Amino acid sequence: IRILSNLMGNLALLALQVQGPGIPVSPLFPLGPFFPGAPFFPGLPFKPLGPRGPALPIAPAFPFGPGLPGFPVLPCGPRRQITLTVCPF
Known part of the structure; x- marks a missing residue:
């Protein structure tokens, strides 16, 4: 299981290096006082x-x-350069 986990992590890191940093997105239900970032989309x-x-x-x-x-x-x-406009609703 550990070897498979390391392999998947390396593949995800390689995909991010090839495709770029991606767009960070916040989850809907935070657990703390801040809205933590979710995993990156490609x-x-x-x-x-x-x-x-x-x-x-x-x-x-x-x-x-x-x-x-x-x-x-x-x-x-x-x-x-692409900018994103955010609508909260």
């Missing part, structure tokens, strides 16, 4: 170049903490 197949953008805070609608951490800018290259 990123777009572009070269991950360029810095990430600022997060979008969404605080008033969620009583469990200060708000969602927001979606960062997808680093898709120096000339192509």
Whole structure:
């Protein structure tokens, strides 16, 4: 079981290195005062170049903490950059 777990972890890490960092998503039911990040979805197949953008805070609608951490800018290259707009509902 340990060998299989290590193999799956290595394959997931390799997939993230090939496809890019991905988009972090918060779960629906947090266990603490903050909204922790869920596992990464596979990123777009572009070269991950360029810095990430600022997060979008969404605080008033969620009583469990200060708000969602927001979606960062997808680093898709120096000339192509995709931003995400978040609707809380």
